[in-house]
Amino acid sequence: DGGITQSPKYLFRKEGQNVTLSCEQNLNHDAMYWYRQDPGQGLRLIYYSQIVNDFQKGDIAEGYSVSREKKESFPLTVTSAQKNPTAFYLCASSILRTSTDTQYFGPGTRLTVL
Amino acid sequence: ELKVEQNPLFLSMQEGKNYTIYCNYSTTSDRLYWYRQDPGKSLESLFVLLSNGAVKQEGRLMASLDTKARLSTLHITAAVHDLSATYFCAVEQITGTASKLTFGTGTRLQVTL
Numbered sequence: 683d684g685g686i687t688q689s690p691k692y693l694f695r696k697e698g699q700n701v702t703l704s705c706e707q708n709l710n711h712d713a714m715y716w717y718r719q720d721p722g723q724g725l726r727l728i729y730y731s732q733i734v735n736d737f738q739k740g741d742i743a744e745g746y747s748v749s750r751e752k753k754e755s756f757p758l759t760v761t762s763a764q765k766n767p768t769a770f771y772l773c774a775s776s777i778l779r780t781s782t783d784t785q786y787f788g789p790g791t792r793l794t795v796l
Numbered sequence: 797e798l799k800v801e802q803n804p805l806f807l808s809m810q811e812g813k814n815y816t817i818y819c820n821y822s823t824t825s826d827r828l829y830w831y832r833q834d835p836g837k838s839l840e841s842l843f844v845l846l847s848n849g850a851v852k853q854e855g856r857l858m859a860s861l862d863t864k865a866r867l868s869t870l871h872i873t874a875a876v877h878d879l880s881a882t883y884f885c886a887v888e889q890i891t892g893t894a895s896k897l898t899f900g901t902g903t904r905l906q907v908t909l
Contacts (some may be wrong), residue, residue: 713895715897717899722901722902723901723902724800724884724899724900724901724902725839725884725886725897725899726899727896727897727898730896740896772838772839774839776895778895783844784829784841784844785829785841785897786841787831787838787839787840788838789837789838790837790838
């Protein structure tokens, strides 16, 4: 089955730790995205990548880092510099610039800081 | 800076009733999307609206886009309990090859029996 997978589903982090969230897609999509969702709010863009080995900051990139070494994978690292990381993190992917493309979302990772 | 506003933020409606969710945005955009989110779950794509006057319908949901007014609506006809969820609109801006979505804050819909 084609789709987007994220792991882990739940993640607990101690203050001062870096943690990495996994996102993999087998849809052969060019673009991948990371969003953060806080309770009762919409999604905010953290980082996005249009092609391998290239990525751009979104609206709230501070305290986060990403890599795009393979087309299928776009991991997100939440660093200790992110002061309030507790949130629901969603990864998405899309084909670029077709008339019907939309962003398809993974199941999400819920991160809690202890 | 692009701003996307949805209203209402919360909507409680009885089964069988009709209602409309509104999505206003502040600057010119390329496309507009509607998504559904069930509690604790990911987002499910409902509609992609590509141009002015676009109207799409799926079951009891119908979405429309007026780019001149910078307004999209999601109309619910004869609501049923299964439609209870949070609905988000998202506005796309394309710069070069980059596609960015800016989301509204969402409308939480509760359909009561």
